[in-house]
Amino acid sequence: MILPPIPTPFDRQGRLDPGAFRALAEALEPLVDGLLVYGSNGEGVHLTPQERALGLRALAPRKPFLVGLMEETLPQAEGALEEAKERGAFALLVTPPRYYHGSLGEGLFRYYEALAERMPLFLYHVPQNTRVDLPLEAVARLAAHPQILGIKDSSGDLARMAFYGATLKGFRAYTGHAPTFLGALALGAEGGILAAANLAPKAYKALLQAFQEGRMAEARALQERLFPLGDLLAKGGVPLLKQALRHLGLPAGYPRPPYPEESPFWPRFLPVLEGLREEGWIL
Amino acid sequence: MILPPIPTPFDRQGRLDPGAFRALAEALEPLVDGLLVYGSNGEGVHLTPQERALGLRALAPRKPFLVGLMEETLPQAEGALEEAKERGAFALLVTPPRYYHGSLGEGLFRYYEALAERMPLFLYHVPQNTRVDLPLEAVARLAAHPQILGIKDSSGDLARMAFYGATLKGFRAYTGHAPTFLGALALGAEGGILAAANLAPKAYKALLQAFQEGRMAEARALQERLFPLGDLLAKGGVPLLKQALRHLGLPAGYPRPPYPEESPFWPRFLPVLEGLREEGWIL
Amino acid sequence: MILPPIPTPFDRQGRLDPGAFRALAEALEPLVDGLLVYGSNGEGVHLTPQERALGLRALAPRKPFLVGLMEETLPQAEGALEEAKERGAFALLVTPPRYYHGSLGEGLFRYYEALAERMPLFLYHVPQNTRVDLPLEAVARLAAHPQILGIKDSSGDLARMAFYGATLKGFRAYTGHAPTFLGALALGAEGGILAAANLAPKAYKALLQAFQEGRMAEARALQERLFPLGDLLAKGGVPLLKQALRHLGLPAGYPRPPYPEESPFWPRFLPVLEGLREEGWIL
């Protein structure tokens, strides 16, 4: 499965644009296996609770979708969980509480277990953003919960992926790190939830299929061809992704201020994007 | 100046308790030079915008007070700024946007400058929690703004304090790191905004006064005497601080779930607290 | 190609044992494609220059062998280079100078280029031990030198492997990180120089061959089966490797004092080793 973490559109003044959000989701959905809303590239932490609800209500996905939940405490998480459930999300994608992570202790397990009682979820390990660890021992313990279905691991640390594959049977691992996508698949990942799949959905689906059908040479060639796309996007983040989507004519809007409208990586990214577009891999 | 970052009381179910908040603030205020609300130990990030406003309206400090602002974007920060201004706060205490910090770039300056246009502020460097850096070059650049008055630096990295003291004249530096308090003063800090000052306000005021009056031997003896209090509190964080205040009969409430009600450091902390209480240093 | 970084035997008093060294090398060589002497697990940094020469002269490998060179300056590296050349090593495996790495600057390139003028070499990135980075930009620049043949990358950071595969054509990448071995192969690694290949040489050769022949299911099964061996060995290091080899009756000797004779990981490692031995994968 290939899912894009779709961006949340803001206008240049930083106002949420629900119409654009729906249009963007509808443009991307046919090309992929489902959507991730408010995930790593969805600026979930840039919304007030009201805006968060408003945005979600603007969408009506037909394919399975996940909703990201990057809150700090259980009372704050409850509203977001209810909305996701009500809107028919397949599962939540949940980062650990982070601001006071050093004194969280067993609260880590209470947090995930309290949410999982009410709705299926995936763990979400994205230390580039959360800047906290989700130790392998904790993942193994949480994996035993029947409603904790798997993990999205965006760290790019494939020793973690190898651990999931070798020791957690039935636990579904998705990578969020495009530059090592094929490596993750070889170590047991089920698919990718990739920012780059907002831009090159067919390419990542083709790569996955080549791998699954044993066409390794083709998979490797595609992995190498896509490397600069995923690599630069990992460096440029939300501003670069939104700029690229705008360039392609999609209503992705702008990052919320004070994040920059234009990415310093754009001059390096544009030729990569255009090169792949010429080969038919973009959207 | 000695200011405590006062905790925000929640009941055991995690509900904000505005009455307790006011009672706690009124109990502490007479013992110190002012208050920090929603700061490092104030769980500002654990509140919805509504709760945040509700809590602030419950307080009526007579001494100067700062309001912590740990938001991610300008639109989210605006409400908090307005409330702080309306309630008569002396200044804001502002952490950098953090979740997408890697793609913030010049947005760091836009963020602080946009807020400083509307209200005086202090920078807030607390990497234990924010997990992002606030480089010295950035501090020096921001220090030139007339409404950016200074910094609270909780890192305990005194090379930063030495830099402020030696190169940023008129820029007011406060330390948030009790275990090195006297070292920070020697390198130019103006005072402390210290979690431990919620428990031992007189002691930290006495230490500061001894330093200011050149009684270094007395200052050093007090610094060493207080070391375990500050050191353990830095490790135990909010759960330990609230547990200690409850033990002393103050309405500090509980950390918001899933954070633990009781700290694993309590058995080591209790004798330290009681020892200092016997000597008359606690509250 | 699968190469083991063979350990350097010391007796319990910490004296180098050249006879054991030769016996160990001769026992392992027939099972693998070549040897790495004085590499990550070879304690090259635990030898005086005289001992280093003495040890090397005790060996007479018939297959291609690499010699590790983990020196701090060019004058110190020269003796080691001469000995390796004289003994017929295929190439050096060279870590960056590390103790004053922060002020090395362009010296990094002078170092590698001066050595490469005299003998082919591989870069050696093993940040667990050297604790310095070898940035991708530096690797790319050095890869242009005709006598810098490739890299052994033990970091387990497969984004690096993906970078080599996608951007450095003809540059030979070997992984030193067993837990992600198959991931590294999928991203373009040519083989492995693996501590675990001292214990399970046939298994890693079989894994490599299965991958190369497109038998991915078999490769994955073997990767997962070998995961605990590589994972624990990465954690236990030299003391664990030597203890395991002694257990298997090989003359690996002891780590040099003050390193411990027995590893705290041994109780967890022994059943893994015995389990694999029963399946015929050990030596």
Add this chain to the structure above:
Amino acid sequence: MILPPIPTPFDRQGRLDPGAFRALAEALEPLVDGLLVYGSNGEGVHLTPQERALGLRALAPRKPFLVGLMEETLPQAEGALEEAKERGAFALLVTPPRYYHGSLGEGLFRYYEALAERMPLFLYHVPQNTRVDLPLEAVARLAAHPQILGIKDSSGDLARMAFYGATLKGFRAYTGHAPTFLGALALGAEGGILAAANLAPKAYKALLQAFQEGRMAEARALQERLFPLGDLLAKGGVPLLKQALRHLGLPAGYPRPPYPEESPFWPRFLPVLEGLREEGWIL
């Protein structure tokens, strides 16, 4: 006490220059309280055992001197210890074994205790170079040994200094971090072993004396005045220190290749050095 870690002179071809070494030591010794040979700025790790002995025999200090020992194992450390003892060193200054630090375990204590049986020593914590930690718990345990006299802590992490001062009575702490020197003194350091004391010995002696005599305003003014000297030297390291000493006419020689002869910090450092020289603070 103020001690400089004196550099070890090499000529431009990287050959050790024992005559220059002696001349440099004799030029500096009268201005300070003693010397540190082969310490943080002494490139001890850049010498073969023979060179190390040769250099030490060239010196004949009259004041107390320490000898740095940055070896990896006990057998390697023994020769260095014997030479230091024979030459009349007051004590060793000993870093932890580092290359395989992750599997050292209790070997850390065996290492220090075996050396301390034979000669008094100071622990040496300089994580910028060794890149390993020396945990406070380990320091506390080692401090109980009668021949382990104290520590040189160059980390600049003054929470460590506060810990020594508050909890390890009689344990002698020296800082190696000039930018925070006065902060370290305030927290209990006994003095400094400072690269900058090679250049401005009188200034650091004056700062220490002002502190000891309670003239805090003077101490603070001097601390701030010296800040850029210590700060830039911490960044520029050995190449900058040697370049500055050569500029002042002292026979410090060059860093060993491939380290650069000239520091990129020199253009910023020269005016600082000249400014202090005009005020009479340089040598």
